[in-house]
Amino acid sequence: MRYDDFRRSDNIDDRRDDSGGGGGGFGIPGGGGGLGIGTVLVLGLVGWALGIDPRVLISGAEIFTGGQQAPTYQTDRRSAPSKSGPPTDEMGSMISGVLGEIDDRWSEIFRESGQTYKGPQIVLFRNATNGGRCGQAQSAMGPFYCPPDKKIYLDTSFFRQVETKFRGCSGNACKFTTAYIIAHEAGHHVQNLLGIIPRVTQAQERAGSKAEANNLQVRVELQADCLSGVWVNREEKKRPGFLEQGDIDAALQTAAAIGDDTLQRQAQGRVVPDSFTHGSAAQRKRWFMVGYQQGTIQACNTFGTDRL
Numbered sequence: 001m002r003y004d005d006f007r008r009s010d011n012i013d014d015r016r017d018d019s020g021g022g023g024g025g026f027g028i029p030g031g032g033g034g035l036g037i038g039t040v041l042v043l044g045l046v047g048w049a050l051g052i053d054p055r056v057l058i059s060g061a062e063i064f065t066g067g068q069q070a071p072t073y074q075t076d077r078r079s080a081p082s083k084s085g086p087p088t089d090e091m092g093s094m095i096s097g098v099l100g101e102i103d104d105r106w107s108e109i110f111r112e113s114g115q116t117y118k119g120p121q122i123v124l125f126r127n128a129t130n131g132g133r134c135g136q137a138q139s140a141m142g143p144f145y146c147p148p149d150k151k152i153y154l155d156t157s158f159f160r161q162v163e164t165k166f167r168g169c170s171g172n173a174c175k176f177t178t179a180y181i182i183a184h185e186a187g188h189h190v191q192n193l194l195g196i197i198p199r200v201t202q203a204q205e206r207a208g209s210k211a212e213a214n215n216l217q218v219r220v221e222l223q224a225d226c227l228s229g230v231w232v233n234r235e236e237k238k239r240p241g242f243l244e245q246g247d248i249d250a251a252l253q254t255a256a257a258i259g260d261d262t263l264q265r266q267a268q269g270r271v272v273p274d275s276f277t278h279g280s281a282a283q284r285k286r287w288f289m290v291g292y293q294q295g296t297i298q299a300c301n302t303f304g305t306d307r308l
Contacts (some may be wrong), residue, residue, distance in 0.1 A: 001176040006097030008086040015125040098179045105234040120189040145188040152185045173250035180251040187227030219302040222287040226300035229291025
């Protein structure tokens with residue numbers, strides 16, 4: 001991926017020099033009446049897989065097992081200093097550039113339908129930081145989007161894990177994988193602006209079974225995959241040549257590595273489709289390609305089809 005001419009966004013809160021403290025807490029559910037530790041560990045694996053606020057994911061699995069019904073957001077009590085503006089290191093500069101281009105393309109898409117787009121802020125951190133109304137942000141959660149604060153939380157060490165631990169990409173193509181991951185999180189921001197995330201959360205609370213609640217979460221995640229493909233489509237039209245050979249293959253490789261079936265097979269040796277929260281490897285690849293090939297929000301209606 002060529003990103004030298006990307007517009008750098010200054011909507012970055014760089015906390016990577018913090019010690020990793022911060023206020024607020026994030027409680028992993030479990031114990032009596034809730035999810036068992038084995039399920040929590042599986043969800044922990046899934047959590048790194050480009051999800052939104054992890055409590056939304058976990059609550060979708062817990063609704064019918066006696067656990068919490070929905071995420072409870074906290075007041076931002078962050079006290080540690082941070083740096084605002086485009087970072088100057090290589091990783092930070094690339095993330096800033098990707099965010100700038102994502103904001104520009106989605107602003108264009110929203111204008112086409114008479115709407116106004118205001119992009120999310122990205123919070124960069126190491127180990128842990130205060131996640132505002134989404135509680136404590138921790139490296140183990142992977143990247144996530146916090147709907148009430150409209151912020152994306154990223155521990156940049158995660159991108160190295162994608163390559164070395166999860167084998168989701170290799171070599172230079174990992175740059176595009178980083179862009180795909182950020183674009184997925186920005187897809188959740190688009191869903192939030194369009195009112196999709198609040199409606200799904202309410203529907204999960206009314207769902208008649210755990211499997212039904214999980215199915216709704218899968219549709220949210222697959223739609224975010226599709227929306228990330230929409231950004232790539234629009235960016236390629238705006239900047240021909242920004243994609244390099246192997247970039248799309250890298251995105252598909254990452255999508256396959258983070259499919260629920262792949263993660264479950266690795267974690268517990270078997271696949272339980274009713275417990276999926278992000279979609280299978282094939283589904284994630286398919287919906288990214290739908291967005292990439294068609295380039296419209298309308299093409300990403302994962303809620304209007306029986307074929308995921």
